[in-house]
Amino acid sequence: MKILDQNHWRNLRKGVLAFIGERPRIQRQFAAVAIDGALCLVAVWFAFSLRLGVWELFSRPIMTFAACSLIFWYPIAWRSGVYRSLIRYSGSRTVTDLAIACGLLILPLLVVCVVFRLPGVPRTLSVLHPMIFLLLLAASRVGIRFALLDLLNVVGVNAxxxxxxxxxxxxxxxxxxxxxxxxxxxxxxxxxxxxxxxxxxxxxxxxxxxxxxxxxxxxxxxxxxxxxxxxxxxxxxxxxxxxxxxxxxxxxxxxxxxxxxxxxxxxxxxxxQIEELLGREPVAANELLMGRTIVGKRVLVSGAGGSIGSELCRQIIRCRPALLVLLEQSEYSLYAIERELDAMMKALGLAIPIQLELANVSDRSSMRRIYKRHRPETVLHAAAYKHVPLVEANPLSGLRNNIMGTLHSVKAAEEVGVTNFTLISTDKAVRPTNIMGASKRVCEMILQARATEPGVKTIFSMVRFGNVLGSSGSVVPLFKAQIAAGGPLTLTHREITRYFMTIPEAAQLVIQASAMAKGGEVFVLDMGEPVRIVDLARAMIRLSGLSVREPDVPEGDIEIIETGLRPGEKLYEELLIGNNPEPTHHPRIMRAREGLIPWVELDRMMKRLNAVICESGDAATAMQIISSLVPEYAASGQWLGGRGDLVEIAE
Known part of the structure; x- marks a missing residue:
């Protein structure tokens, strides 16, 4: 019986609250106006009764004074915002607003009662009535709130x-x-x-x-x-x-x-958000550096639809370039970022021309055509294949997109006189153990070599950093999905660590580093301390209100299991090849000057690599070339002499 009563009361409460909540706002405001009108009349009766000692309801002086009070009250109340507040959320601020409105009501009533002297209306009513009216208004607000939120509030059995x-x-x-x-x-x-x-x-x-x-x-x-x-x-x-x-x-x-x-x-x-656990206090952007290579300039972003590229575009729009060229090979990604930037510009009141280029950076003729058409002054090259296992299984596609795409972009930039060209690199380029990292190190070497060539006017630089939170394929959304599915959480090794940074911070620092470049620098972002992925997994489970299932806690909710390191995966990532980073004017940007191969020798190797990738499709030979360019990387017999992308990976 008790449960039935609780259910009946709960259903009644839901019905009342639903009925009130579903009313249009204008209806609720009219209801408040009507209630206040009635209270104003009641306040007039009380004021006359207290002042004259006689209880009378409908005499001529009472009705005249009530009419004056209502005529003055509603414009004052509306102007004071009394009817813009939600009564069910009434609190001290609501009472304060009512007090201000009632205080203002005294002024016109004083004029009517003192200057014009309404017949039969005592002058003191001009002050006494607003005081009583305020008490009634405050009591009504508190009473309605109590009825809706307290009297009707029954805590559910499973609350x-x-x-x-x-x-x-x-x-x-x-x-x-x-x-x-x-x-x-x-x-x-x-x-x-x-x-x-x-x-x-x-x-x-x-x-x-x-x-x-x-x-x-x-x-x-x-x-x-x-x-x-x-x-x-x-x-x-x-x-x-x-x-x-x-x-x-x-x-x-x-x-x-x-x-x-x-x-x-x-x-x-x-x-x-996991960045609240891993993130650091943000450092305010240096507005001079943010605008130096962007404001009033023609800017091109390759890979504009990716995680980093799209955030670079958002940051660039805020800096008001003369033109923004979005270069992307994914049709949907290009469409999505263009829609987002349009909405962003409308919100900011900007009208910056945006040009869309659907093309692959590894296509040399497309790069020359696009660069000649738009003649950008600043280029941020973020186009790359970055997923280690996929590039490991499809090496020729990875090398073509990453290395040849960078090479063709660099040459096209020089031909049209680009002022600043910045490559988005990765910590996996440092002593690489996978093809993706090795390919990005070769990309760095291309820019380093071109920067040292006499007569080259373009300022080439690179910005190297680790993982960004929330990027496509990152571990955080994977763990969220696995937790939602009830587990288990999968990680490749319990000792694996990674550097993490938020996407907006990374993009902001890339733009500022580009502005500091003189030519040939490898800028390294301060990523903070590396994070153990197993600790990240535990934190995400516990913050979801669940427990980790372990040998000593068999009743835990979610298990963490190891799947083993994937081909080419490192336990630890590094940001520097050498140990001689130099500070810059920015506290979170360091400068590293690392070894390079002269352009004459590197150019010969690039021509050979291009022939292997585009003509013979010999993955084993391509790996030999990469190993000779990046001695720290060794293919270590992974490649069994297959040709093309779909080669077997040794266990």
Whole structure:
């Protein structure tokens, strides 16, 4: 019987809230206007009764004064924003707005009662009535909120127990929104201010963060909601690292925008982004460097639809180039980034011409045609095949796209007088153990060699960095999908480590490094500390509110299994071939001057490699050429003498 009563009450609450929520906003505003009109009349009755000591309802003075009050009230209330607030979220700010509006109401009433002297209306009513009206308005707002959020609020049997981390304005707005959710039970606030420990906020206990572990166990919380959008990234990282030690699901508010708007709801919550755990405090971009090779110039981005290329385009648009050329071989990727940039320019009020070029960088004639047509002044070359296993299994395609694509682009750039040409490289080019890394090292050598040739006016430079979070094929989205599927999480080796950086930070640093180039530099981005992939996997599982299944915890939710290193995969990545990095003016950009092969010798090898790739299709010979160009890379008998791309890889 008790369960039936709870279900009936819960259904009633849902029905009432649904009926109110489905009403158009204009209807809800008219309802508030009507309620306030009735309260204004009640306030007139009370004011006359208190002032004259006689209870009278419909005398001529009462009706005259009531009409004046309503005539003055509605324009003042509308101008003050009284009817733009949601009554079910009423709080101290709502009462303040009402007080301001009622204070303004006193002024015209004083003029009417004192200057024009309405017959039978005491002058003191011009002050007494707004005071009583304010009390009635405040009581109505609080009463409606109580009825909707408290009286009708029944916690479901299977309600999730939630803690809000942050007792500030964002936390309070979020707590108000949670009252609408029947399957949610707010068990408390957590705050870094120790003075708030033991206090109550709107009837809910506030706990100090210094006893976080104890609070999580005492409240049996299922989920922690981070409502600290103004906290530094370092502080957020500390909090998240503490929470990942517990079996609790963590979600977060993304930014201050909704806090300022006062419109925070449960829908604004999102899962913790892994960059919040791995990322660093952002360094403000040097606007001079950002604009030096972009502002007012013709800019070409190859690989414009890729993870890095598309972010470079977004950053470039903000710097207002004279022209942006998007070069991409994937039709859909080119279409998608063009649509996104169009929407972005409309939002920013910009009108920058964008030219789309659907072409493959390894096609020499296409590169010469495109460069001659647009004559770019700045080129950011991000086009490359980057997936290690795929390039390992299809070496000729990888070498053609990466090496020959870079070579043809470099020569086309020189022919049309490009001022700055920057190659996007990778940490896998350092002492490479796979074909992709070796091919990128050869690309670096092409630019280094051309930069030292006499008479070359183009400034060639390279920017080398590690993995970026959220790029296509990266481990983070793979782990998210595996967690959603119930596991297991697969990694190739428990000791494998990788450097990580956010895509926007990487793109911003690439543009700034390009502006610092003098010719031939290999710029290396500060990637922070390398991250063990197994630690990343554990963190993602725990932040999803799940536990890791291990030999000593057989009842855990998700298992982590090793699949073995893939062909050409390293345990550890490096960023420098030598150990002599030089600092630059930017704290996160270093300069490395590494060994190179003179252009005369390198050009001969490139012609031979091109013939092997494009004519004979002999993968084994191509590997021999790459090994001679990059002594650190050894094919180590992987290639069994097959021809073409589909060769067998030895176990």
């Amino acid at each position: 999730r127990r939630m803690l809000v981390y942050g007792a500030g304005r964002a936390g309070q707005q979020l707590a108000l929104s949670l009252r609408h959710e029947p399957q949610v039970h707010l068990v408390g606030f957590i705050d870094d201010d120790p003075r708030l420990d033991g206090q109550r906020l709107d009837g809910v206990q506030v706990f100090g963060s210094f006893r976080l572990h104890q609070v999580l166990h005492e409240t049996a919380a299922d989920e922690v909601l981070l409502a600290i959008p103004s906290a530094s990234r370092a502080r957020r990282r500390e909090i998240i690292e503490e929470l990942q030690k517990e079996d609790v699901y963590v979600r977060s508010l993304p930014s201050l925008t909704n806090v300022i708007d006062g419109s925070i709801t449960v829908n604004d919550l999102r899962e913790i």
